Amino acid sequence: MCSLAELLANLEQAASAVAEALANSEFTQHLTDDELHHGVLSLQKSASIVAVASARALQPWHERGAWVRHGHLSAARCLANAAHLSTKSARRELRRAHQLSEMPGTQQAILAGQLSIDHADLFGRANQSWRSELFRQHEPTLIDQCARLHWEPSTRVVQYWAQRADAITEQPPPPVPAAHCWAADTPDGVVHLQATLDPIGGEIVTNELRRLEQQLRSLDHQHGITRTAGQRRAAALVEMAARSASTPQGAQRPRPLFTVIVGDATAAHLCQLASGTVMHPAHVAPHLADALLESVCFDGLRNVVAVSPQRTFTGLMRRAVIARDRFCTHPSGCDVPAQQCDIDHVQPWSRGGLTTIANATARCSTHNRHAQQLIGAGAGPPDTS
Numbered sequence: 001m002c003s004l005a006e007l008l009a010n011l012e013q014a015a016s017a018v019a020e021a022l023a024n025s026e027f028t029q030h031l032t033d034d035e036l037h038h039g040v041l042s043l044q045k046s047a048s049i050v051a052v053a054s055a056r057a058l059q060p061w062h063e064r065g066a067w068v069r070h071g072h073l074s075a076a077r078c079l080a081n082a083a084h085l086s087t088k089s090a091r092r093e094l095r096r097a098h099q100l101s102e103m104p105g106t107q108q109a110i111l112a113g114q115l116s117i118d119h120a121d122l123f124g125r126a127n128q129s130w131r132s133e134l135f136r137q138h139e140p141t142l143i144d145q146c147a148r149l150h151w152e153p154s155t156r157v158v159q160y161w162a163q164r165a166d167a168i169t170e171q172p173p174p175p176v177p178a179a180h181c182w183a184a185d186t187p188d189g190v191v192h193l194q195a196t197l198d199p200i201g202g203e204i205v206t207n208e209l210r211r212l213e214q215q216l217r218s219l220d221h222q223h224g225i226t227r228t229a230g231q232r233r234a235a236a237l238v239e240m241a242a243r244s245a246s247t248p249q250g251a252q253r254p255r256p257l258f259t260v261i262v263g264d265a266t267a268a269h270l271c272q273l274a275s276g277t278v279m280h281p282a283h284v285a286p287h288l289a290d291a292l293l294e295s296v297c298f299d300g301l302r303n304v305v306a307v308s309p310q311r312t313f314t315g316l317m318r319r320a321v322i323a324r325d326r327f328c329t330h331p332s333g334c335d336v337p338a339q340q341c342d343i344d345h346v347q348p349w350s351r352g353g354l355t356t357i358a359n360a361t362a363r364c365s366t367h368n369r370h371a372q373q374l375i376g377a378g379a380g381p382p383d384t385s
Contacts, residue, residue, distance in 0.1 A: 011050070018043070048117040051096070052110050055120075058097035099124030102132070105139045114147040119154065122146075126158050131165040138165075150333035159278040173282035193237075199277045200256070200287060210340070212236035256291045272326075313343035313360055325362040336364035344368055 002010075021027050031039070061067065062075045072078035080090035099120065100107055106123050109115045123142065127135040142161060146154040181195040197205060213229070213236045220227065271279045313321060321343050328334035328341050341362040347353030
């Protein structure tokens with residue numbers, strides 16, 4: 001059996017060889033797109049495996065105090081100095097090592113390529129002390145569910161599990177996040193804004209900002225105006241204030257709409273906003289007195305509940321599809337919320353497709369109407385927004 005030093009030396013040599021090869025433009029030019037795609041995914045999988053290996057070494061290193069004899073005041077400081085990390089990153093690595101030591105199933109799933117190291121952090125945040133016994137029981141189920149899903153649905157699965165675990169352990173609901181807004185004038189007259197909103201208030205504001213921004217983008221296109229999305233959002237915020245100031249006194253305020261889903265597996269998702277934000281029911285309850293409620297009943301997953309002679313999906317039919325799909329249904333795992341998507345026919349209208357819920361699907365505008373834009377979209381800097 002090889003020693004740890006020999007294994008690590010082999011790992012470093014292999015990683016260096018791969019890095020040197022990929023730095024060679026002649027080497028990468030001879031790769032097919034499929035080879036490059038496979039290489040990228042394999043490297044990401046390997047990074048998660050190495051992170052698990054690091055965690056397995058860090059935990060006994062920390063517990064045994066192997067860092068003490070080097071004269072450092074803490075394990076995090078020793079790790080940060082020796083590995084050229086920030087103290088924040090060192091603390092994160094140590095925290096992950098401790099969390100993974102209590103999640104053996106998650107470790108094995110990452111080593112098997114079923115999950116990524118991000119799942120270890122996701123599970124670690126959920127595996128609090130009062131949930132630890134339930135987590136040990138349910139870890140295989142969480143792994144199985146998350147291995148089948150893309151990242152965003154996985155986070156909602158874990159958040160809902162945490163809610164149910166808190167209910168079983170009789171934990172009180174978390175406090176409603178405090179909201180605040182700060183505005184300051186600068187000497188040159190520029191105003192700086194900063195705000196933190198609770199999930200429902202944030203959804204109201206961002207939905208209206210997005211709606212107005214889309215209107216402004218259309219007007220910009222018509223008049224040949226070029227500006228960034230951020231500049232349009234700033235203009236949309238001003239427009240929101242202008243419309244508020246011109247609203248007649250006593251005008252009826254819009255009422256939030258809550259949709260109750262019955263008879264479909266979607267009901268198992270409990271409580272979330274249209275954007276996908278998971279909400280604790282206790283945070284939604286105060287809004288119900290001023291809200292509108294509608295129910296959407298499904299007889300099976302995609303069964304027909306309505307047929308329309310018209311070509312477009314509108315009104316109740318559109319809202320039913322949004323409630324069912326929740327996000328863009330493109331197989332790539334697109335996470336655009338369904339309320340921002342086009343509702344289109346699965347079997348095209350031009351080929352006899354009916355305007356029915358069973359024949360409807362939510363697709364974002366890019367995947368529905370501008371799929372060709374995705375071809376060659378890899379050119380340019382990566383999107384880090």
